[in-house]
Amino acid sequence: MAAIIDGVAEITKKVEEVILGEDGKPLSKGALKKLEKEREKKKKQEERAAKDAAERAARDAASPDYSTDRYGNLPVNQSEERTGRTRTKIASLSEKNIDETVLLSARLQTSRPTGNKKNFIVLRQGTVTAQAVLTVDETKISKQMQKFSCGITSESLVLVEAKVVKALQQVTSCTIQDVELQIEKLHVISAAARLPFSLEDATRPDEDYEKDPALVRVALATRLDHRPIDLRTTTNHAIFRMQHGVCKLFREYLEQHDFVEIHTPKLLGAASEGGANVFKVEYFNETAFLAQSPQFYKQMMITSDFAKVFEIGTVFRAENSQSHRHMTEYVSLDMEMEFEEHYHEVLDVFDGLLVHILKGLKERYTDEIAVIKKQFPFEDFEFLDKSLRLTYPEAVKMLRDAGVEFGDYDDMNTAQERILGKLVKEKYHTDFFMLDKFPLAVRPFYTMPDPARPGYSNSYDFFMRGEEILSGAQRVHNAAMLQKRAEENDPPIDPTTIQPYLDAFKFGAPPHAGGALGMERVLMLFLDLGNIRRTSLFPRDPNRLGP
């Protein structure tokens, strides 16, 4: 009961919050007034319904209840028994099951009583829904049972025994459309308190608000505050199944190409790469630092002759940024490989990898993409079988031809990257491309200079829809050259702080190159979701450490 009261208090609080738009700005006075009216109307309706229900209850209490063994609240499941009785998955139901009696657990998504003899219930398992009907009769389903069913809160978990029957008309509002369930028994496994927002509101596309501005809009911050509820939407189920897909496709390709998976430490004794944006950790009586990337370690693995390595792991950036594409913690898809002659051998592998991921997402996740598009419509991601590879000077020329002022050795800012993405899309019809040969000065000290073009380097970024998703390069594999570049870095890096890394190259090191993909970015840009927090289960930024 305390839980329910908490829930109601919370919902009131939330209503205040959700009248803010996605951008955090309050709605107009007119819209607020309209909202207020709607609320009052609803309240009156509810009061009337409560009065009617009380009267009905008084009447019903007088009549005998012949359904007592058919409904009720189950005790907390502590694994008392294991009957092994088959539970049915809603997704498997079709006309071939007609007349069968099935047992299943599901969420009660909505309950819509008509009169006091019928209750139309939508049951949900994951993203699959079916309609169930409870009908009062003379011998099995009592009025009391009907009343109980109407009182089950939305999102409660229920155990249902039901007969599969042909739907009188196609149930267009559910996933399962040809059959429906005639409820014979109905028990609550786990009751839900009132939600801080409805899943319906949380799944609404933007265009609905254009049609009806009074609809409740759930701000991103509100969703993230109640992430376990927000994650129940069909959209989020689809997004995070595709996140699994990104990792699966990444591994699949690299394993086929003999890469070895590695796990490198996240607690470091020294802040590498100059020490900017590094989180500090109290480590017994010392200070440790959280890894910003597995860079040094994956390179050390190359000096240990593992030849081709990959890692899927969390990395940490103490960057005080609230941008749509930065988080303080994210999943880095890292790879590094030795080559024989030229770092383009590595770029060729990465090209194959990215095409494998993009193709895999497109072909294996058609259902998920369709679900996501309902809430967040987007243009299909375009890519080529053999990816476009531009050099930095070529990109600079494209920008200049389009009227952007740009120096030969300038770093590209986010806005310029976006423009470049649009120009590339127009000219080459691809949302994915590789940009090779970055100016040396804008890359980390361990980047190999291009010997043929002074001021440039053997380094590259990959772009999706005009945003960077991978950064990589041929690395300096010669210890003396590496130390020199560290010392000449701006600001200089004290070689003693990275001694084990430098030392690793003293014992014969093969030429090698690598790169790292941001997992959440790849997914955000493939789906054009506009905010990286939408592709991270529990995102972290300077203002968010919870839930």
Next chain:
Amino acid sequence: MAAIIDGVAEITKKVEEVILGEDGKPLSKGALKKLEKEREKKKKQEERAAKDAAERAARDAASPDYSTDRYGNLPVNQSEERTGRTRTKIASLSEKNIDETVLLSARLQTSRPTGNKKNFIVLRQGTVTAQAVLTVDETKISKQMQKFSCGITSESLVLVEAKVVKALQQVTSCTIQDVELQIEKLHVISAAARLPFSLEDATRPDEDYEKDPALVRVALATRLDHRPIDLRTTTNHAIFRMQHGVCKLFREYLEQHDFVEIHTPKLLGAASEGGANVFKVEYFNETAFLAQSPQFYKQMMITSDFAKVFEIGTVFRAENSQSHRHMTEYVSLDMEMEFEEHYHEVLDVFDGLLVHILKGLKERYTDEIAVIKKQFPFEDFEFLDKSLRLTYPEAVKMLRDAGVEFGDYDDMNTAQERILGKLVKEKYHTDFFMLDKFPLAVRPFYTMPDPARPGYSNSYDFFMRGEEILSGAQRVHNAAMLQKRAEENDPPIDPTTIQPYLDAFKFGAPPHAGGALGMERVLMLFLDLGNIRRTSLFPRDPNRLGP
């Protein structure tokens, strides 16, 4: 040159270190004296060799060098050109390649000149070796080239052009035994400084020291200080390919069973589970905590209806322990799933998972196991197709029958677990088993009590060779019960510190159970390696934060 001098200084330092045994205790005086004598003898030999070489060099300098385009040091590879010329993998060489000229890059593992006309070189790619011979002749291979080849330091990377010829006799010391390589060109890609220890010493089995105590023993601490070199041994290549195998097999099984991969945050706003053994992080103007496990998050995913989830991720424990099986950072293989009736549904899945992993390691990694056994001999891991499942009271009875004093609700210590492992092995012939129904008091607050046996719980550990590798349980999925158990915990847990976790169960939560495997432990125990640092690439403990 500076690098080489550093190397020599280092080796002298290391010699001091390596005369300590694995246990860190110094060798006996006798053994030290013997070692000293050996060293002096070696020094004299080296001086004599240097004198001879100088005389030979003077002679040779007078004769014309007709091989100048056939040998030398290559400049640092900066990807100047890409000829696309095929490089050969040593592993592919056999008698069918006889008379072919091949080009390959490899490490020069050893170089053994006989007279001043021949040099026998062992080339290595990863773990594969072949013999190459350089022979002075009248037109192509000069004495100067021979001298250059003798000067290449062990472990340098070289580019070799050579003719494949039939070996005069089987090359039993190499992986490739039927053919050898007649060197025609020899260039150094990347020269190696002298190693702090030789790979031969680092790969030596214990039994060799019994035969010859004067052999150099490389202490584990020394290996870890120079991990990138230590990782080059065939043993370590095999171990870490198998580590990849553990993860691959884990994912393979769970993906086949419709589990979804998740990535949960490692930076937390509150120290969960009471706050013991948690690392603190400076997080802008707040304090964050490093995740000890994804426990709360994977459970929240279950309340979000993801049904079955897994995560492979780093977790952190600020435990001040130097034991053979604890690290401050390790890779946790986590899974969590909802069930219908009984948590044994989950246990059945985990049983299948473990058998899949154990079978997969045994069957797919026979070569690696053979390599590892050469250095670390071990008894093959025994397991059953359907795993043994004991209850805690059954295990307690076995211990008592064997004379161990043990209370009904006592927690088992490491020594007792080992004894139990031995008793189980004797009676059931398995190195793997599951122990179910732990006393409630020794488990975390979110563990579901066993309703039938007061004082016990629906929780389990899995064991390999008498050591725990997995801990898990049915979790409390009822919000009120969970809050009560937190408050009644010893020490009590303030519910407000875990509010989002508690809240997640208020909106209908399915019964569920889960567990987590320690990746490094599974591998250590499968291979019986005795120390978890041997199955972690760059282990972390209270005294080790580097490299």
